[in-house]
Amino acid sequence: AQTVTQSQPEMSVQEAETVTLSCTYDTSESNYYLFWYKQPPSRQMILVIRQEAYKQQNATENRFSVNFQKAAKSFSLKISDSQLGDTAMYFCAFMKEKDYGGSQGNLIFGKGTKLSVKP
């Protein structure tokens, strides 16, 4: 079974600075997808960024980027120029690729990291 571990329950960062959130996962699959979701106090789950395991290039979405280390099974999220609106819970998630004739992989979430951006 796949597991996702986020070892930092809480983090804080000053506005305009950079912060990195850690995520590791355990799987025997070779094809899979990784995601970071943001959950602000409104509780809406918002997709921040995704990475395909077979792509070596790290994904980037504006101020958000990832450091994907497949061999180490590590998938960290870097937030540059942190803004007050980045204050939220951040969840790392894993999904295996659907096998031919098999069932679809499901999103498996870590426990989350609570990020506070301070003015």
Added chain:
Amino acid sequence: DAGVIQSPRHEVTEMGQEVTLRCKPISGHNSLFWYRQTMMRGLELLIYFNNNVPIDDSGMPEDRFSAKMPNASFSTLKIQPSEPRDSAVYFCASSFYRGRYGYTFGSGTRLTVV
């Protein structure tokens, strides 16, 4: 598109009562998921549907929980009878088949059973 729509946003009920949570997925998405979020257990998948057919309900905690998807635009999650330990936020999410691009979540229903 209005996104995934869940109702109600909040529900407070007494132990033993029946509770029904509703979800309208994004038009064109053919997979639908029900998740439960608690402080202790985080986000857990309860059940998911592909093309309105339940595929995996192994996450449904017990027989008190049931879910249906009578058509591509509507799903319900029912708890009967409800218990205080069912108190949680329940999320519905939808995706294109295989979910490669991630799921789109609704805003959730906060259920409190007293």
